[in-house]
Amino acid sequence: AQTVTQSQPEMSVQEAETVTLSCTYDTSESDYYLFWYKQPPSRQMILVIRQEAYKQQNATENRFSVNFQKAAKSFSLKISDSQLGDAAMYFCAYRYGGSQGNLIFGKGTKLSVKP
Amino acid sequence: DAGVIQSPRHEVTEMGQEVTLRCKPISGHNSLFWYRQTMMRGLELLIYFNNNVPIDDSGMPEDRFSAKMPNASFSTLKIQPSEPRDSAVYFCASSLGVGDSPLHFGNGTRLTVT
Numbered sequence: 700a701q702t703v704t705q706s707q708p709e710m711s712v713q714e715a716e717t718v719t720l721s722c723t724y725d726t727s728e729s730d731y732y733l734f735w736y737k738q739p740p741s742r743q744m745i746l747v748i749r750q751e752a753y754k755q756q757n758a759t760e761n762r763f764s765v766n767f768q769k770a771a772k773s774f775s776l777k778i779s780d781s782q783l784g785d786a787a788m789y790f791c792a793y794r795y796g797g798s799q800g801n802l803i804f805g806k807g808t809k810l811s812v813k814p
Numbered sequence: 815d816a817g818v819i820q821s822p823r824h825e826v827t828e829m830g831q832e833v834t835l836r837c838k839p840i841s842g843h844n845s846l847f848w849y850r851q852t853m854m855r856g857l858e859l860l861i862y863f864n865n866n867v868p869i870d871d872s873g874m875p876e877d878r879f880s881a882k883m884p885n886a887s888f889s890t891l892k893i894q895p896s897e898p899r900d901s902a903v904y905f906c907a908s909s910l911g912v913g914d915s916p917l918h919f920g921n922g923t924r925l926t927v928t
Binding site for chain 2: 732734741742743744746749751790801802803804805806807
């Protein structure tokens, strides 16, 4: 069975600095997708970034980028120039490449941003 | 695009009562998911539908839980009878049903069973 592990329950970063959130996953599939979701205190789940496993190039969305290491089954999220609004729970998620796959989530990392 | 709409936003009920949570997916999305979020267990998939057909309900805790999707624009999750351990945030999400299509989540229903 596929699993997603986020080993950092909590992280803290100074405003304007850079922080990296870790995620590892376990799968025997070769075709899959990876996502990072953000959940602020409002509890809304917001998509931050996604990565297709068949693409070697790391995905980037403005201040958010990933370091995707397929062989190591690692998918870390880097947040540059951290802002107070980045404070939230961050969830890493895996989705099988088949058309009917559901998302499997990690336990999450709570990110605090210090002014 | 109104997004995924869930109702109610909050629900407080007494143990033994029936609870019905509702979800309207994004128009055109053909996959719908129900998740439960608790501090202890994180986000757990309860059930998901593809083209209104239940595909995987292995996450449904027990017979007290049931879900339906009578048409492409509406789904319900029912708990009968409810128990205090059912207290959680329940999310509905929808997607286009292909691998790289992200799930779009509703704002969730916070259920409290006393």
